[in-house]
Amino acid sequence: MRMTMRKITGLFVLLFLSLGLISTAQHQKLSSNSKHISPDLFGIFFEDINYAADGGLYAELIQNRSFEYSPSDRKGWNSLTSWEYLTEGFAYGTISVETQSPLNENNRHYVVLNVEDAGQDGLGLKNSGFDGIVVRAGEKYDFSVFVRQISDQSIPLQVKLLGKKGVVIGEATFSTQSTMWKKYSTVLTANQNEDSASLVIIAKGKGKLGIDVVSLFPEKTFKNRPNGLRADLAQTIADLKPKFMRFPGGCLVHGDGLGNMYRWKNTIGPIEQRVGQRNIWGYHQTAGLGYFEYFQFCEDIGAKPLPVLPAAVSCQNSGGTWRIGGTGQKGIPLDEMQAYIQEVLDLIEYANGPVTSTWGAKRAEAGHPLPFNLEYIGIGNEDKQTPEFRERFKLIYDVVSAKHPEVKIIGTVGPSPSGEDFDLGWKFARELNVPMVDEHYYEKPDWFIANQKRYDSYKRSESKVYLGEYASQGSKLFNALAEAVYMTGLERNGDVIRMASYAPMLARVGHTQWNPDLIYFNSTAISPSVNYYVQKLFSVNQGDTYYDNVESMTNQGKVSDSTLAASCVKDSKTGDVILKLVNIGKVEKTMKINLSRFKRIVANATCTVLTGAFDAKNSLEKPENVVPVTSDLKVNVKFDYKAPALSLSVIRISVKKM
Numbered sequence: 001m002r003m004t005m006r007k008i009t010g011l012f013v014l015l016f017l018s019l020g021l022i023s024t025a026q027h028q029k030l031s032s033n034s035k036h037i038s039p040d041l042f043g044i045f046f047e048d049i050n051y052a053a054d055g056g057l058y059a060e061l062i063q064n065r066s067f068e069y070s071p072s073d074r075k076g077w078n079s080l081t082s083w084e085y086l087t088e089g090f091a092y093g094t095i096s097v098e099t100q101s102p103l104n105e106n107n108r109h110y111v112v113l114n115v116e117d118a119g120q121d122g123l124g125l126k127n128s129g130f131d132g133i134v135v136r137a138g139e140k141y142d143f144s145v146f147v148r149q150i151s152d153q154s155i156p157l158q159v160k161l162l163g164k165k166g167v168v169i170g171e172a173t174f175s176t177q178s179t180m181w182k183k184y185s186t187v188l189t190a191n192q193n194e195d196s197a198s199l200v201i202i203a204k205g206k207g208k209l210g211i212d213v214v215s216l217f218p219e220k221t222f223k224n225r226p227n228g229l230r231a232d233l234a235q236t237i238a239d240l241k242p243k244f245m246r247f248p249g250g251c252l253v254h255g256d257g258l259g260n261m262y263r264w265k266n267t268i269g270p271i272e273q274r275v276g277q278r279n280i281w282g283y284h285q286t287a288g289l290g291y292f293e294y295f296q297f298c299e300d301i302g303a304k305p306l307p308v309l310p311a312a313v314s315c316q317n318s319g320g321t322w323r324i325g326g327t328g329q330k331g332i333p334l335d336e337m338q339a340y341i342q343e344v345l346d347l348i349e350y351a352n353g354p355v356t357s358t359w360g361a362k363r364a365e366a367g368h369p370l371p372f373n374l375e376y377i378g379i380g381n382e383d384k385q386t387p388e389f390r391e392r393f394k395l396i397y398d399v400v401s402a403k404h405p406e407v408k409i410i411g412t413v414g415p416s417p418s419g420e421d422f423d424l425g426w427k428f429a430r431e432l433n434v435p436m437v438d439e440h441y442y443e444k445p446d447w448f449i450a451n452q453k454r455y456d457s458y459k460r461s462e463s464k465v466y467l468g469e470y471a472s473q474g475s476k477l478f479n480a481l482a483e484a485v486y487m488t489g490l491e492r493n494g495d496v497i498r499m500a501s502y503a504p505m506l507a508r509v510g511h512t513q514w515n516p517d518l519i520y521f522n523s524t525a526i527s528p529s530v531n532y533y534v535q536k537l538f539s540v541n542q543g544d545t546y547y548d549n550v551e552s553m554t555n556q557g558k559v560s561d562s563t564l565a566a567s568c569v570k571d572s573k574t575g576d577v578i579l580k581l582v583n584i585g586k587v588e589k590t591m592k593i594n595l596s597r598f599k600r601i602v603a604n605a606t607c608t609v610l611t612g613a614f615d616a617k618n619s620l621e622k623p624e625n626v627v628p629v630t631s632d633l634k635v636n637v638k639f640d641y642k643a644p645a646l647s648l649s650v651i652r653i654s655v656k657k658m
């Protein structure tokens, strides 16, 4: 009688089961060789670091639009940073920054122009945006400004887009109508392309006026949303087809001191009422890209929103050098915790509550009556596991999980893959039975390769893992491939790793505080890193069932080859079987593929390969130095795949419908 390996394995399983030596869970896995994995595995991490929001994804073209920059944002900055005072054509008068009669309490600084003589050309202000304003011929730009006429007479105002040599490439005029703060809006149409334009606002008549919140937006934002996002950058993110988006950070969440925490209520409503503040990364955040815009963007790109809120403690590195110190963590006073917990509950209501609820009504007012379907919420970011943290986390956790069992809470286990905060964080998560914890690590490529089996031994009965931040400290092809090796391990463990996101995501060249990043950009160009393409290949090729032993990666049929890694998933929506095959070695290697467990596979598959030199990178100058290339591939039930040296290959195989 011929006995197959499968039958022999089955007999051993029965024998071991009867002896009580292996658990039923393992048995299920052994007998099926497949398991369900997270359908939300690969997503994105957005933090306002490296000018990711203002000067980045947020499409506002005016820098320091509300005159709220200050030396506490950055040494040398003040209300007039990025503004220039213009007195041309013999005009004269004075400019001052004042706070006595502000637009509102959240927006205290404004400019007063006192025009004593407007001369021929008037007197005013010029702003050159973030490294110059980019406009395109024929496109429309929404201009708005708040003005308070302080003198009696109406003052004519002119708004102009200026090209590099001072050529007017778009203009509009209006006159002040009120001695109260009033918003004036107009549309400027650019009559030529310009990568480095500036905007001027000129008073053309004698008198005194206050100016605040000077704004210029391209009409063509992503999905044409008002107060929207830079279309090309948003599209580059959307192309990742992320299953979720975490926002707004990172360390930005818990902030540099208690007063610097990211408080979501400060970031909704009309932009002039939002509370801008110092960004922990050494610049200013307007909060123009706020919670509503984050939720809207998630919906627009089909990603589940994953907001992270402070665990009522500030960053442990507050007031010190980042990652050094550990003395700066401060907790919200315990007698204020009830109000803070209410703030967390209110966010859930803002996202999911009916329009008849207080916060659901505010969502509807912002233009979104339907809920945003919030499923996950993070509490805390890499916080030091002190008694102060634990006490506050537990207070929040107990109330939120009791009131909202439908929302999964994600806890935090420090900034490293091991160590004190990691161990204490996990111990605490086990005690509270937190559904998921957020692990973070930035390590060398060798670490990722050596630790690709990290999650194989994680206990399936404990808290699940959100790998919220990881990167292999470099943008070379080899870094990206080390991450790919690791990601095959994430898929293999997709029953315990429920979500994972590379970090950080965005970086404006010339304004980075952190390297490497996934996507580099300047005002006109975008350069997705090689790492981006690895993320994209995994993300657009996600599955929900994982299969063992489809690929054989032995060295000449003998020992397992440590330069190879692979995973196989099936996407139940399309029925496609997807192989991800990584070769980090310097020579081509053959992998044996056995698809015999899949019935009715179609021979015509596609194969996308990302490969190049060990240290090849992408840059703004050479954005497409290393990009994936897709071609057709004939596959069989069993076939050999020659994985090129230094490559990630993704083979997508369809299955005939019944």
Ligand code: AHR
Pocket (backbone or CB within 6 Å): 047, 049, 249, 250, 251, 252, 381, 382, 415, 440, 469, 503, 504, 514
């Ligand atoms: O991703 C950059 C920073 O790294 C994040 O703000 C922080 O959470 C992590 O330590």
